[in-house]
Amino acid sequence: MSMNRRQFLSTSAALAAGAVATPALLTRAAAADTIKVGVLFSQTGGLSIVERSLTDATRMAIAEINAAGGVLGKQVEAVIEDGASDPKTFNEKASKLVIQDRLPTVFACYTSASRKAVLPVFEKRKAALFYPTYYEGFECSKNVVYTGAVPNQQLSNFIPWIIKTLGKKKFFIVGSNYIYPREMAKVSKILIEKNGGEWVADEYLELGHSEWGSMVNKIKSSGCDVVLSNVVGDSVIAFYREFKNQGLSHDKLPICATVTSEIEIAAMGAEYAVGSYTSFPYFQAIDTPANKAFVERYRKFVNDPKAVTHHALESSYFQVYLWKKAVEQAKDTSAAAVLAAVGGQSFDAPGGKVTVEKENLHTALTPRIAQWQADGQGKIVDAYPEPVFPLPYVAYGETQQNLFCTPAGLDTAKLKG
Amino acid sequence: MVDTIFIGLSLASVLLLVALGLAITYGAMGVINMAHGEMVMIGAYTAVMASLYLGLGLIAAMPIAFLVTAAIGLAIERLVVRRLYGRLLDTLLATWGVAILIQQAVRLSFGFAFLGITIAGLGPGLQNVSLPPWLGGVFSVAGTEISVYRSFIILVSVLLAALTWFLMYRTSIGMQLRAIMRNPQMAAACGIDTRRINALAFAYGSGLAGVAGVLMAGFKTVFPDMGTPMVVDGFLVVVMGGVGSLMGSILSAAILGQINGLAAAVSNDIIARAVIFAVVIAVIIWKPKGLFSYRGR
Numbered sequence: 264m265s266m267n268r269r270q271f272l273s274t275s276a277a278l279a280a281g282a283v284a285t286p287a288l289l290t291r292a293a294a295a296d297t298i299k300v301g302v303l304f305s306q307t308g309g310l311s312i313v314e315r316s317l318t319d320a321t322r323m324a325i326a327e328i329n330a331a332g333g334v335l336g337k338q339v340e341a342v343i344e345d346g347a348s349d350p351k352t353f354n355e356k357a358s359k360l361v362i363q364d365r366l367p368t369v370f371a372c373y374t375s376a377s378r379k380a381v382l383p384v385f386e387k388r389k390a391a392l393f394y395p396t397y398y399e400g401f402e403c404s405k406n407v408v409y410t411g412a413v414p415n416q417q418l419s420n421f422i423p424w425i426i427k428t429l430g431k432k433k434f435f436i437v438g439s440n441y442i443y444p445r446e447m448a449k450v451s452k453i454l455i456e457k458n459g460g461e462w463v464a465d466e467y468l469e470l471g472h473s474e475w476g477s478m479v480n481k482i483k484s485s486g487c488d489v490v491l492s493n494v495v496g497d498s499v500i501a502f503y504r505e506f507k508n509q510g511l512s513h514d515k516l517p518i519c520a521t522v523t524s525e526i527e528i529a530a531m532g533a534e535y536a537v538g539s540y541t542s543f544p545y546f547q548a549i550d551t552p553a554n555k556a557f558v559e560r561y562r563k564f565v566n567d568p569k570a571v572t573h574h575a576l577e578s579s580y581f582q583v584y585l586w587k588k589a590v591e592q593a594k595d596t597s598a599a600a601v602l603a604a605v606g607g608q609s610f611d612a613p614g615g616k617v618t619v620e621k622e623n624l625h626t627a628l629t630p631r632i633a634q635w636q637a638d639g640q641g642k643i644v645d646a647y648p649e650p651v652f653p654l655p656y657v658a659y660g661e662t663q664q665n666l667f668c669t670p671a672g673l674d675t676a677k678l679k680g
Numbered sequence: 681m682v683d684t685i686f687i688g689l690s691l692a693s694v695l696l697l698v699a700l701g702l703a704i705t706y707g708a709m710g711v712i713n714m715a716h717g718e719m720v721m722i723g724a725y726t727a728v729m730a731s732l733y734l735g736l737g738l739i740a741a742m743p744i745a746f747l748v749t750a751a752i753g754l755a756i757e758r759l760v761v762r763r764l765y766g767r768l769l770d771t772l773l774a775t776w777g778v779a780i781l782i783q784q785a786v787r788l789s790f791g792f793a794f795l796g797i798t799i800a801g802l803g804p805g806l807q808n809v810s811l812p813p814w815l816g817g818v819f820s821v822a823g824t825e826i827s828v829y830r831s832f833i834i835l836v837s838v839l840l841a842a843l844t845w846f847l848m849y850r851t852s853i854g855m856q857l858r859a860i861m862r863n864p865q866m867a868a869a870c871g872i873d874t875r876r877i878n879a880l881a882f883a884y885g886s887g888l889a890g891v892a893g894v895l896m897a898g899f900k901t902v903f904p905d906m907g908t909p910m911v912v913d914g915f916l917v918v919v920m921g922g923v924g925s926l927m928g929s930i931l932s933a934a935i936l937g938q939i940n941g942l943a944a945a946v947s948n949d950i951i952a953r954a955v956i957f958a959v960v961i962a963v964i965i966w967k968p969k970g971l972f973s974y975r976g977r
Contacts, residue, residue: 309905312805440950468949471909473900474694476687476830477944477952483825484683497806497901504899508811509827510818530806530901 297340298333298596300325300586301360301369303381308348313526314373316570317395317579318343321370323564324583334587335594342366350380357381361390367598368393368586373575375399375443382407391598391605393586395578397521397543399446400655403668406598408605409625410582410617411575412544414450415657417521420630421542422454424645425519431489432460435482437502438493440467447493447521449658463487472498475505482516483509492520499523500531503539513538525571525639533639544628545577545614546641557613571639572613578626581612585619585626606670616650623668625653682824684945685938690830692937693837696930697895698910699917700837700844701888703929704881706918708861711761711882712772716914717907718782719749719886723893724902725786728807732800737812738898745890752782753886757879765864765878779907787904807902815898833895840888841930847884848926857881861924916956920963922970932971936960 302321304314325339333339342364346353353372360366361384369385370393372378378394385392385406392404397412425431434455438444448465455462463485468478479502482490494502499522506518518539525547528536547558557580562570589605590596606621618627627650633641656667659678667677698720705713726745730736736744756778764771785791789799801807815832818825848854856877859867868874893907900906917936921928936956943952963971 309804466948469953472949473906474691474949476690477941477949480683480687481945497903500806500808500901501899504808508816508829508899510825530808532808532810534810 297338298335298590299340299342299364299366301357301364301366301371302341302343303346303353303356303360303369303371304373305348306343306345310348310373313575314346314348316526316565316573316576317373319565320561320572320576320579321583323561324580326564327560328583328587334590335596339587346372346377350374350376353377354380354384357384361385361388367391367596368601370395370579370582370586372396378402378407389598391601393582395582396575399443400657401446401659402655403623403673405624405670405672406602407624408582408585408602408619409653409655410578410585410619411626412628412630413625413653413655413657414447415654416544416628416630416651417542418447418450418454419651419657420645420647421519421521421632422451422460423458424632425489425491425540426455426458426460428645429489429517431517433487434460434462434489434491435485435487436462436465436491436493437478437482438467439470439472439495439498441470443495444493446658451491453658468494468498470498471496473501475502476509478502479505479509479511482506483511488516490516490518492518493522494520495522497530499527500535503531503535507535524573524575525641526573528635528639529571533635533637536635537637538634540632540634540644541641542630542632543574544630545572545574545612546631546633546643547572548633548640548643549614549631550643551613551615553611554613577612577614581610581617584610584612585617618650620653622666622670623653623655625655625668627652682822683826684941686824686826686830687945688938688941689834689934690827690937691940692934693830693834694896695913695917695937696837696841696933697833697892698889698914699921699929699933700840701885701892702911702914702918703921703924703926704844704885704888706915706923708857708924709878709881709885710765710768710771712768712775712915713761713885714772714776714911715756715779715782716775716886716889717909717911718779719753719889719907720893720896720910721786721902721904721907722749722752722782723890724809724897724900724906725801725807725893726890727809727894727897728902729801731809738809738815738894739812741809742891742894745894746887749890749893750883750887753889754879754883756886757882761882762875762878783904783907804904807897809897809902811898829898833898836891836895840891841926844888845926853877853880916960920960920970922967922972925970925972928970928972932963 302318304318305311322341325341329338344356346356360369368391372394373396375398392407394407395410400413436448436451438448452462520541523541558572561572562568585608588608589601593600593604605619609616609618615629620627629650630647631643632645634644636642652663654661661667667674702716705711723745726748727741730741730744760774764774786802787804789802815829818827856872859872860874860877864874917933918929921932939959940952940956943955
């Protein structure tokens with residue numbers, strides 16, 4: 264019943280938003296000689312808080328590109344649609360953008376569920392999808408450019424660092440019960456064992472579950488000395504609060520998380536996260552002039568002096584520039600040309616240099632570890648010296664010398680081993 | 681073992697907090713109040729707003745939330761529920777509609793969002809309430825660390841249950857309400873003002889949900905959808921306990937809480953959830969009227 268109700272809610276909200284948005288789209292479509300691209304994130308529904316910020320970052324990149332003269336001398340125009348936090352709606356809107364509007368390139372999707380829902384549209388119509396979120400890997404589409412982190416880019420520095428620098432050896436792995444946390448746990452276990460640590464438990468809670476009493480009690484009595492959290496969404500907040508309310512402290516038993524970003528920290532209240540760690544390629548706190556200027560520009564663009572930036576937001580921003588470089592190199596905006604030219608493209612993103620790897624169209628990013636401070640910002644305590652090669656099949660034994668996902672497609676024979 | 685029992689007790693108290701109000705609106709008055717979860721949500725938002733605008737802590741927010749949700753409950757009773765007594769399924773549909781209205785009102789900042797005005801503390805985002813320092817942390821009993829806040833919730837739910845029992849069984853309004861539960865027509869014929877008593881009972885049940893919401897805000901995430909899963913749990917407790925029986929609700933909350941805590945400790949929370957549903961189904965098959973059946977209207 265609750266699902267029906269939620270769907271009903273998001274659909275009705277989407278209708279309302281659509282009614283408001285239509286006139287703006289009509290006037291913009293009239294402008295001649297522009298390059299049109301699709302932008303598809305949720306403007307309404309449960310995921311809209313995060314996904315709206317991704318739309319904003321994409322729009323900001325497009326606005327900046329236009330102000331600097333556009334692409335191939337033409338202005339770029341965004342056709343923005345609302346996925347309404349519902350994979351089915353994502354599929355419909357993607358079909359509209361790709362088939363009806365005939366747009367070769369779409370910047371879209373936050374959750375894996377929505378990406379999986381739109382994937383057939385892009386593969387069948389040979390269009391290009393730029394996907395900005397960190398995700399679980401295990402995908403090798405030739406029509407998707409993945410600009411967020413894959414498990415090895417969040418964990419390959421994190422686990423060894425926890426064991427060597429923090430001196431913690433007994434891991435309690437906890438996550439929300441769906442594919443991303445389960446894949447992350449798989450990769451974690453490989454890395455923990457390789458680095459001489461051990462894991463004492465691997466536990467899951469339903470997505471959206473907010474009663475953490477039993478789980479935190481279990482963590483307490485498990486004898487672990489570090490908690491590796493792959494918990495996502497609103498559960499994160501209830502988890503960190505329960506953790507502190509049951510008298511655990513991040514000094515002795517730190518939570519090391521892969522999904523807890525600036526947004527979740529702001530929502531739970533920074534005092535509950537002080538001293539815990541997160542691994543991401545990008546943090547708002549990255550102390551470079553380029554990033555500071557980026558945060559400044561973003562705040563100005565969305566007209567909110569307190570707006571936070573985060574990893575998926577940064578990827579949403581720089582992937583538009585990667586697209587621009589590919590178009591300029593190919594001198595062609597068609598999907599085939601963009602997908603062929605985007606491999607090998609580099610860009611100096613706010614968080615440092617990023618490169619789309621030719622082999623698997625995933626992006627080389629620089630893993631970083633931050634410790635959360637009382638002001639809700641991360642303090643970067645460790646960073647890789649250079650970008651790390653993305654390995655979407657690392658949980659199944661993929662290495663840079665032995666790639667599973669190659670330009671020829673996925674080598675399924677290797678998966679079994 | 682002590683900690684498992686304590687967690688079970690704590691889960692039970694959370695269940696009871698939500699179920700107490702339902703035990704009155706559903707159990708006593710025969711209204712399937714789908715908006716009950718939204719009353720919890722409003723209570724939680726009241727705590728958020730009270731600390732944001734008035735600088736009030738969690739404790740001070742409790743009476744305010746009670747008054748706010750009781751007033752909203754009264755309005756719902758006057759405008760919607762009053763016209764639907766005796767039509768069980770219609771109350772379900774109507775209050776479901778009310779629940780959606782309330783959720784969207786919070787999400788859209790009462791509609792101001794359309795005009796580009798945002799109200800801090802409302803909107804689709806996640807909110808939080810900070811705990812006073814003396815409620816955080818733990819104390820030690822027989823070598824087991826016990827969360828202060830969870831103990832506080834247990835205490836409050838016991839107090840509220842006692843208060844509800846007192847109102848129902850030791851005051852004249854309570855006696856009139858019980859008379860209406862047994863037979864509304866006969867009660868009216870004896871000179872009881874059924875409209876007034878029904879309105880008061882509905883307001884009181886909603887007010888209890890508001891207090892529950894404030895306590896939830898202390899350790900759960902506050903967002904517009906938060907009430908939906910809670911109302912499901914609340915109905916589980918009331919249905920298993922027996923519609924119309926206060927003792928039944930208290931007992932079934934205790935049983936379900938302990939089963940949940942135990943199952944979660946032995947296996948995990950996902951299994952525990954399934955076990956809870958299995959137990960409730962078994963009870964309903966075995967005793968269709970719940971553990972404490974009670975003949976009413």
